[in-house]
Amino acid sequence: MTAPSIAQTDSHGRYAGSPSLLGRVLQNRYTGALVSLLLVAAFLALTQPVFLTWPNLMNIVKSNTVVFILALGATYVVIAGGIDLSVASATAASAMIFGLLLAAGLATPVAVAAAVLFGAFLGAMNGFLISYLKISFFVVTLGALSMFQSFALIINDGVSVSVFSAPGFAPVNAFVNGNVGPVPVILIFNIALLLLAGGVLRYTTFGRSLYAIGANMEAARLNGIDVKRVMFFVFVIAGLAAGLGSVVQVGRLTSASAEIDPTLLMTVLAAVLIGGTAFTGGEGGVFGTMIGVLFLGVIQNGLTLSGVSSFWQGMVSGGILIFAVWLGGMRQLLRRRRQSTGS
Template structure:
């Protein structure tokens, strides 16, 4: 009699728990394995059937070119998010670096100098963010939110709120040229991801990024220079924004005051869709590329199907929520692995 209440619940709980855990683990594992690639394949199949023009070389190259800037921003952001940080300033950084490049070109600077100056501006933006986050230990969200605001303001001041055109932009080839039939922005995007992959997987710095994101305190005690790693990822994110600014301005042959507005959100969506955990430690550049492709294919396919841009936004938002749900399932699976 004494033991009845305890015993009655014991076995029942013991049976119910593994069953629930097993199902959840199964879903999580399936989501992790098939997640991005599966979703991308599914979208491609759906649009290939419903929109005949979708599955053509021209259209797919067009999609790749359209996602190039977001994807490049996503590459830098992947590193930042892997350290459990965030960089909200990349969209505004695209605007300001694009302005730097166009302004110098209009002023007569050689194309190489204009591009180099834009990249340097990107590095500077990243360095400021990095120092504030790593040295002064400010919250990355606030630091980069502030940067988003002041960089946009700088761009407005620089352009005086007007679009700065250049019909003879020296580096226009970076936006319009092709290499062996592949648009240059796509080539640059692939190069950025290749370099990023090498950095993340074949250098000590890359191991440190994984380590700092996975367990910052353990990294510190292991003698890893945590602050330098943190500052480094923001600098790299700024560099990616600079590359994005060059390509975006080359595409437009102008510096538009609100160029890049909202790009940070698409880039973050791509990173999360790609399976990088917002909690840090886990991430993949290949995933980010696939995540950007999902967003690009979705927009392209829906446009081909004549879905209004209003609805497109709704669908994109739902896709982002689904991505976060996937992230949740994945991290829950991970905590179950580590007792």
């Protein structure tokens, strides 16, 4: 009879019957990232006239697409309570496959399918080791990080593959750099991907299983969820994202490189975290991840526009990551305090 009539959040972080507007705003998992994004954007809009121009904004979208695609996959993994450290390496490995196949003159759809499936295959290896051989995801993906990286170097002796003049490159270029009217094709693609990823989380039993497993794996197992299978597929999805990301990356760089952008993995995970998906699992979503990606992208853009050395970007995004997670921790603490009344 005494269900606490106190501040109650629902599982999406929305507030049901909050005592104050401030509390409500503070408790929303997206608020921190969204407000920060808007503040930074407003600041840049005032100080850098170029910032708010359409070409610049679209440039932000384009240059962050790889991060965005990988971050969608990473969001799934993190919601399920895991982490995939190998996604950047898997992207490089898939990119080499894609580049070599394109350069060898294969038709675009075949090369794209091969790259995406190869990424999925790498993810499946991770998933198998983690789910069925019960090796810690941290260990597996850390090992995979270096193995995939190695593979990318081995396959072409560390030499980059230029695809610019490959016959199959034109459609890739149109996909990555082309426009429909003023709108980049890749923006439409990203939106579609976001809706798909969000839809699967919200409207399927698979999506629901991810949250359940991340929240309490044993409870999920005891209630009949095939935890092994779901975890296997989560890593397949992360690999699939890497494969897809590699296509976009090769398209943007017009070459496949075995060199991995050293900040890529960190940026992907930072975007997921800043977007409010908790590393403890069971909470979060792709909408937040999108905000996280945009936030980091806008910061990077702002630094570039302001003429700040790119050497500083790591400082800024790393600092922001720690700050955002601290803010998230404070939010949880606040919530817990409010709930811990009575007994």
